[in-house]
Amino acid sequence: MSVRFRLLGELEAHVGGRPVEIRRPRQRGLLSALLTDVNKVVPADVLAERIWGEQLPVNPRNALYSYVSRLRTALGEATVTQRSGGYLLAADAEAVDLHVFLRLLGEAAATGDDREKARLLDRALALWAGEPFAGLDTPWFANLRGALENRRLGAQLDLADLRLRGDRAGELIPELAALAEAHPLDERLRGQLMLALARAGRPGDALREFDRVRRLLAEELGTDPGSALRQVHERILHGDPGRDPAAARPVPQQLPAAPASFVGRAELLAALDHAGAAAGPVAISGPGGIGKTSLALHWAAGKLAEFPDGQLYVNLRGFDPAAESLPVSVAVRGFLHALGVDGAAVPAEPDAQLALYRSLLAGKRVLVVLDNAADTGQVAPLLPGSPACRVLVTSRHRLGGLVATHGARPISLDVLSAGEARELLGRHLGEDRLTAEAATVDELVRLCAGLPLALGIVAARAVTSPELPLRLLAEELRDHAARLDGLDTGEAGLSLRTVFSWSLRHLTPGASALFGLLAPAPGPDIGLPAAAALAGVPSGEARKVLRALENAHLVTRTASGRYRMHDLVRLYASEEAERTLPESARQDALRRVTDFYLQTSWHADHVLEPLAQPIRIAPPRAGVEPQRFAGHADALRWFTEEHACLTAASELAAERGRHTEVWQQVWLLNEFRARQGLLFEREAGARLALAAAERLGDVPAQLIAHRIFASARIFAGHPEAALETLPAALALAERSGDRLQEAHLRYVLAGAWEYHSADYQAERDQCERILGLIEPADDPRLYVKTLDMIGFCHFQWDDRPGARKWLSRAATVAGEHHDIAGEAHALGNLGFVALRDGEWATAINLLERCVGVLRGIGNIRRGAFFLVALGDCYRAAGRPDDARRALHQALDFYRSSPEDSHTKEVETALLALDGCSVPGVLP
CATH class of the missing domain: 1.25.40.10 (Tetratricopeptide repeat domain)
Known part of the structure; x- marks a missing residue:
């Protein structure tokens, strides 16, 4: 069944040749949002944001499902389908006027034939029948509408340039005058109108048009006309309104070659495509060696036809180890030269240089790549004023200021997947070599932890030394202490140590210190309160320091608000800590963070088991502020988020011989692990606790550890192990006269009989003995x-x-x-x-x-x-x-x-x- 859709005007849908009426605004928004990404899966949360903006319903997914159901009914069941995490509208892109418009613009930009370009632009502009997405007022639709109208204006001006070269320029005056009323500050448009008037024999009107726009620019923006418009004015004054010499200006092509070994990043490339639908720069951020520049250049290489007026590129050297950041004045002079401005014509004043730069780009479709930016202050002056231009910025910082003040869309890079990493190695080494040493390749991928620079260094060493078996490289990287040595080509900028060190140069002493302390901290990540204990500072101060590390991409903040380091960054941080921090400072930090985990576990366990008699632990160490919990859900959430760190903390305490801390931490985790069914962790913890208690000679601790161990073995399917070990534990409890611990052990023994042989009489006998040992007040649970x-x-x-x-x-x-x-x-x-x-x-x-x-x-x-x-x-x-x-x-x-x-x-x-x-x- 054929379908056709109109978005460039009042929304229209035709199915099987008949019009389909879609009245509800949200329904129209859903259809429009899907059509802009026709034949692509749009995630449900993205759709909801497009349709409702900040006014989300209570349950957006349910509301979305309801609207999709109605849309399917209207369009036909097979048109809109649900895919993993989102929805897809399947249709021929040529049946959607918006996509035909964009295709025609791309073809027009790619052709060098003026007549063919004019024909394509005419066809593209004829598709417009009114305001796109009328009545849809969410920020996403507003931005997209603005971007499309800018593309339309750009096409109109391109077509006007072509027609001004003919001998019927006067016919353009009404159209250009109407456009100038709608876009009074567009200097390119005003220049075209002036040329049309002059070439139609109305030079006086052309000069009056210049006076009008000059006054308007002064009143509205406080600026003078740009050089291009002034040149048109000068030619008309001298009676020479001929062909615009700007047409002879060189088209800059400054982009470096795209990396041949680029792999993966499909979602990020799609995000860059989507970002192009709205005005404002795109800020690509990530740690050193993650592939920011490669992503920008690879995307740009496939989009050259969309930027027929050229591409500008500059390395701002924001994190250069051998030189200072590139001054804005140097960058803009380079851009002016690339745009054809003679050295003598470059203004002396920096502000005038920037104004000329923006004037030359006015109305142009130019891609500007600002690579390796230090901060927002270095980027903001280089942003063109023309919405038709696109700007890509790469930086190790997140450039939050650019997002806040200039509407930049942030795109953050993460490591490559294992499959992408293997593909990258294959591009360098060839599939034959990868297949011959497949197991070693898998190990190299793991040791490089998905970092493109690390993979590139390994590949470079393998390619330049073809006689070197990959297994020797893997052996070198396998040595934890020497891994960063193995990730060094011997050339400047191609050593992970060097690359990581560039980021450290911009940190405060406090941030550098915490960077080093995070490396040996137990667990795969860390929460803010634990990081504060590690540093021995209040949470507010720790938050500021962690934000600085996050902005520098030396740590990553997860969706749950925790902080994580890339494996190789953590390795470098460990080296830095050993080099710059005294051993005593590192050990004190570890004692504080493990004590934080112990103290907070005590409070969380007491919330889970308020009726249990709590164990006694030492007071908190100086600099440790334990967390408190409002109820079960709060305590459970903390145990869940911190479980891996708590497990690592008890293992670290065991390694350091802090036996009391070991059994206490294990015990405080026991109830949570039992409730969650974490049997292996419960049993492993019990083994640590039992060994620690025996080394201490602490009888109550031994009895508690025996209880945990026996119970874990029972529920792991080995009740016979409990039956073997419990009699000795019971004898120890009887000798110590600890009736409560004996009762607890007998309860575990009763369960062992049930699970071992369904001996309910033996189970009942143990229960009777428990009731003889305790009263409800002794232990209600x-x-x-x-x-x-x-x-x-x-x-x-x-x-x-x-x-x-x-x-x-x-x-x-x-x-x-x-x-x-x-x-x-x-x-x-x-x-x-x-x-x-x-x-x-x-x-x-x-x-x-x-x-x-x-x-x-x-x-x-x-x-x-x-x-x-x-x-x-x-x-x-x-x-x-x-x-x-x-x-x-x-x-x-x-x-x-x-x-x-x-x-x-x-x-x-x-x-x-x-x-x-x-x-x-x-x-």
Whole structure:
């Protein structure tokens, strides 16, 4: 079915030859937003921003889905399709007037034949029937509308230039006069009107037009006409309104050659394409060696036809190790010479030079590449005044000032993917060599960590030494201490150390110090409060320093607000720390940050387990300010975000022999790990804690470590290991007279009997002994769990009255002591009893309450267990959709968890429910 769309005027859509009426503004916005990127996937969040701007609905994705459904109905189901993360409108680009317009402009720019160029421009301009995107007022549509109108004006002026060369210039006067009224400050347009008037025998009107624009420029902008307009004025004064000598000016072609080995970056190249739809520069930022200049030049090489008036390039040397940044005055003089201005004609005053530069670019379509900028101050004066020009800026700084004051679109580079890195090596070395040493190539890719400069250095060394096997290069880079030595070609600028050092030159002493301290900090990244503890400064000061490091691209701030270093940058930072910071300063920083993790873990664990008796830890060290938490969700979020760092901190403490810190950190992580089903981490931590406690000779610590270890082994599917180790731990507890620890160990032993051989009598016996050791006030959580376990034993014996009695007692005691987790668990087990009795409504009510509480406190492991029962209840009650939802939620957890023994059970339940294959499961 044929479709045609109009965007250059009132929105129109024709499907199968008939018009389709689309009345709602948001619906029109959706169609227009998809058509501007026809045949491309537009991410859902990008679409929402285009359609609603800052006035997003409460649930943009749902609203978007609703609008897409209506649009499909109007246009035909196959036209708009949902793809991963977004939507795509499939149509022939030639059926969309906007894309035909842009194609015709590109063809006109590429041809050298004036007659053909005029024909193409005429066709392009004939497509316009009014204001594009009328009634759509979000910032994105406003910017796009402005950019398109600038392209239209540029085409009109190009066409006027061509027609002024003929002998019927007077026919252009009405059109040029109307355009001049609409664009009164456009000097190129005014010059064309003056020439048309003069060539039509009206030189007096032409001179009066010059006086009019001169006064207007002075009143509105406080400037004089530019040199090009003044030259037109001079020629008319001297009676020579002939062909404009500006047409003979050279077209600058200053771009360096695009890198032949460029790979990947498809999303970034697309982002550069999209950025061209709006006015303002594009700021490409990233760390040294990431490929900023390569991206800019590669993109520009494919867009030369869009800039028929030339390309300007300058290296601003913002991070040059051997010279100062290039002065703006030097850069602009170079541009003026490239634009054909004779040296003697260059004004002496810097402001006059910049004004002449902007005048020469007025109305022109020129690409300006400002490479390696130091800061916004170096870039801003070199921005053309003409919206028809495009500007690409590259810098190691983020240039936030350029974004804020000049509307720059920021594009930030990250490392190459493994596939792209391998492709880059292949461009240099050839596929034969890569195939012959495939395993080594994979290792080289990993050691270079996706950094294009590092990969290029490795490739250069391999190419210049073809007799050198790649495995020897890999061995050199494998040595952590010597890796940066291996990433050095011996030439200036082709050493990672040198490149990274250029960024350090611009840092304050405080930023340089934190840069070095971040390298040995435990974990893959760091949060602001931990960084403040590492530096021993308040959070506000740490934030300023981290922002400086981020702006220099020496650290990256993640979407969650954490700070991360590239592997090779971290290696360089470690070297810098050893070179510039005393050993004592580095060790003090590590003690502060690990103490921060310990202190904050204590507060977070107390929020998760408020009824548990907290362990005693030393007061915070000087310079450490622990975090506090408002509730379960807050504490869980912190544990989740910091888990990798907390694990690394306990391992670091073990390496340094800080045994008390080891077992305490492991214990404070235990409840979180248990709730999240992190069994391997829980077991590994318990081994560290047990070794540390034994070295200390600390009996309570040993008993706690035995509890964690035995419990982790049980849930990892090895209850026999718990049965082997627990008797010795119990004997130690009895000898020490620690009744509470003994009770805890017996609870773990009871669970071991259940998981080992389903020996519920042995399990019940241990529970009875626990009740003889403690009272509810001693440890409410343990007491409730014990009652709950006894009730579960009765359930397994099919003694449902007995199960109800014990489980109800557990729920009551839990309620009396505000143990929400224990109460939820008891209610869930009562739901099992009701399910077995066929009391579907009661079972659903109990299990829904249970699952809601457990998920609310982050106990997703136990929540998944009860979700399976809830799914059974829904199915039995004739609610298949609810059953499917509950079972899929449980399956998501079990598929991602080491404790996956329930996976097959849930898959089987879904198969029985659906009568077909489960997604991702072979029947």
